[in-house]
Amino acid sequence: MNVTVDQLDALQELINIGVGRAASLLNEMVDSHIRLEIPFVKVLTATQAYQELANRFHDASLSSVKLNFTGSFYGTAGLIFPTESASTLVAVLTGEEAGSADLDAVKIGTLSEIGNIVINGVMGSISNVLKQHMNYTIPVYLEDKIDNLLLSDNANNTTKILLAQARFAIEQLELIGDIILIFEVGTFDALIKAINKELAV
Template sequence: MDQLTELEEDALGEIFNISLGAAAKLMSEMVSDEILLTVPNLNIIRLEEALRLEALADKEVCSIEQKFSGGMGTGSAFLLFHKNSSLEIVKMMMKDYVAINEVAQFEKDALSEIGNIILNSVLTNLAKLAEKRIETKIPEFFVGKYEDIVKDEFFDQKNSDTILVAFIDYRLKGKDIVGYIFFVLEFKSIRELSKVLIEKLK
């Protein structure tokens, strides 16, 4: 299986750190509380392996997808949360403006906004550092069983065979909320991007 070198992983990890740090600052303002992030843990996996991720298998999840194209290649970026975690985030965003039993009604709009902030931050920083043109589509929201989302959305990326997964812990008010970022992209595009970032980050 294709693998990145340690140096290539470090370069991608650094840009994720930078991008997610900026996104966390914006999210902190949205929920009026500090958000702490762990250092992203990156993994390269095949599409088939995505179905067997232990942390997500058989779980109800919310997913926000942002398709992109341009100099980095054509692919999709996904942000996923466990269903329980996503509702906790929405509660914090809505504060006292809505009743607890009404939170689910605002889930799609609230999480789409968060997905837009986080995914745009990562994609924009990647493109800027790599000096690549990038075009993004409006984020799309999905909710359901993790495996169904993988089959329906990940496998729909006809030109892609590889997923770059970033595991990130979001900590809000003592709650551990784990988020997952998936980049569905050809491995050659991921490797090319990492090599460019190595030069830029020197």
Template sequence: MTPTVEQIDALQEMINIGVGRAASVLNEMLESHISLQVPYIKIFSPSELTEELEHRLGPIQLSAVRLMFTGSLSGNAQLVFPTDSASKLVSLLTQDELDSLDLDSLKIGTLSEVGNIVINGVMGSISNLLGQHFNYSLPIYIEDTVDHLLTWSEFDPNLVILLAQARFSVESMHIQGDIILIFTVSSFDSLIDSLQLQYE
């Protein structure tokens, strides 16, 4: 099922609401203004997404937090951003200098929590607005390049993927980066049906 322009706009609005809620939580954690905006969403197949991200981000190291979800819709959501931006964010959250970070524990724990906040904010928005219920797994932290990070062999190649690119900025630290939310939705038609019912 191909979504209409109106349905894409509705999806974008739901994601914007969720990201806004996550930004409010992060503002309190950071005690510094953080803005998160989702300018657009796009729909891809797994192979198209890999090509898109390789073109957009290049061969740099990325940090990702993945959260599986099941329920009336199932799939996984990932928060992905450049590793250097991730390190700056961890430094700000923990009040530590970058060179003193224990990247094997502190960074992973902090970024997993940030990923949890952002992804749950978005999924909570979808759940509330569409009346859907989801169950979540524990977040998994991954660090690699795009071509290794997005190993789609574990997914059905026919899956539909929603890519939402958010611009991320922390004014006091001049930190900017891209947050990429990736949703693999095995029941995409159900999502579109729910949108249709909600906005008729």
């Protein structure tokens, strides 16, 4: 199913609503003002998504928080960002010095919580606006290269991947991460149909 400009705009708006809610929650947790923005959203095949992310990250070690969702739509949602940026983000949020041993100890828990808030914000937005029910698993934290993070989902070229770049702005510090939503093709079509129904209202 090809995605029209209106459908893509609707997807971007749903994600923007979700990250806006996530930013509000994160702001309540920390002293720093956090702004989350979505410069672009793309719908890609698994191969296209892999090529785009591989070109951007090359052989870099990445931090990822992923969870599975089921219900009206099913698949995997993940927040991926370079490990160095992840460490900087955690340092800002926790007050720990970058590079300290204590930082490593709190990094996994902090990133899992950030990922959980952002992903649930986005999925909750999709679920609420489109009036569709979804269930989520507990988020899992991983550090690996993009080959293993993306392809471990058994994604193939019938899998549609919704790739949204999320830009984190924290005071004067700007960090970039990617929100990756993976839908099996049947449920991606169901998502587009739900969006069409909402656009027609």
